[in-house]
Amino acid sequence: MRDVRARLSTRALVEGVLWDNAAVRERFARCVVETWRLAAVSSAAGDMASAMALKVAVADGLDVVLRECTQLLGADAFVDGGIAELRAAVAMFGIAGGAVGAMLAGVADHADDLLEVR
16 A cells, blocks of 8 residues: 555646545545555454454455555556456455355355444
């Protein structure tokens, strides 16, 4: 995220840089909020049911953040080792060790426990 922020601050537009554009700043801010949300949720995982919910949340959240950052960076995202490559690798996270669909089935099985106020 810091690298994306730095690139947005240096990539020139006709007037100023991308970071000066309110729409770009809002899109990036949503990524920051999602990243913050994932960090907060990850501290709550403890038992198997919450670990399943966490895996789904992280897979979904990372997809949102990396998709948005890829779009914000444009062609720069597709350099070797760039964020588009990272996005492809992270997509495996939603599959490896149990597909998101299987995790959601487990979450549904434990919905009553997960819905208890903690």
